[in-house]
Amino acid sequence: MEFHKNLLEYISQSLMTADETIAVAECVTSGCLQLALSQMPNAPLVYQGGMTAYTLPMKVKLLNVDKEEAEVCDCVSENIVETMALNVAKLYEADWSIATTGYCTPIRNSSYKIFAFFSFSYKGKIIYTNTLELHPKTQALNAQLYYTEFILGCFKTEINKNLEAKAKLGLKKNKDARIKVS
Template sequence: MIVKPSQFGVNADELSVRSLIYFIIELDKLLKYIGKRLLSSGETIAIAESVTSGFLQFSFSQMKDASQFYKGGMTAYTLEEKVNLLDVNQEQALNCNSVSAGIAETMALNVSRLYNSDWSIAVTGYASPVEESNGKLYCYFAISYRGEKILSEKLDLHSRTKSVNAQLYYSEFILGCFKIELDKQQESRAS
């Protein structure tokens, strides 16, 4: 049985707008939470991104008092920039089209070093199905804390996901994981 949005008195465009509004409300709550945590801990963060093309950086810039904890970031979209700016191994990057757990981890560790931050987040992947990704959508992301990788994961999406939705979903998921890591650090400091 195929269910159409119009069966519920809502057309597809209205459903899309409602989903976007819900997404923005939830994202706002998440950003406020992360900002408060970073402010209260006195710790800083830097971002290196590729597939999300600046959305993580934008998200941190929207947090209240961001200049007190957000050191900055970069979008290194090409292999050349990942190698030149983030010291990614060129041979390793060539072998995987700059998309692997190792590349994300290197990006995270090196952006933290460049910006002298406590925390860092890095992401690389695909927002549209291409030959290099075998028609699949996925990203690798890493979070580091004080020069150590603490999380490195792969996130897969359905290959029909629109590019902008993939970028937004990657970003929101990564921010959610970062929130969990912030909570873990606070718990370990409290015990």
């Protein structure tokens, strides 16, 4: 399994430049994100670690997912993935986090669809959550790899937005400082 080298280099460099870290909580991607992030240049400087919490009891125990809610939705919902993202960031003391949950094979609980929820948190707040659906005949491993690549691409976009917002804030602070000095 080889992940897009430039994408991983970009993520690593961006996190290093900002002096920020990332952690991951996975279900449907079952370690693929952890594998990808471990392949980043200088991974030990920015990648705090991750976990695969595949079952309901483990999501409840390790990521503080609400048991009753998880039972109703088979652990697959926007709220569940957001809870996973927030709690893995706390657990690993990371600035950023990525969480995934969903299905890589069509089963009755998924209405015979293949889809994933994914969420990003930054500094204790959810900043992005989305769903990705694939063709129901997609092979399980291909689905997991596609989810991983797609999610990392979305993560790059969120890093860019964050860097742009910080740059604008920096410009505004500089302008405010010049006004006060005048």
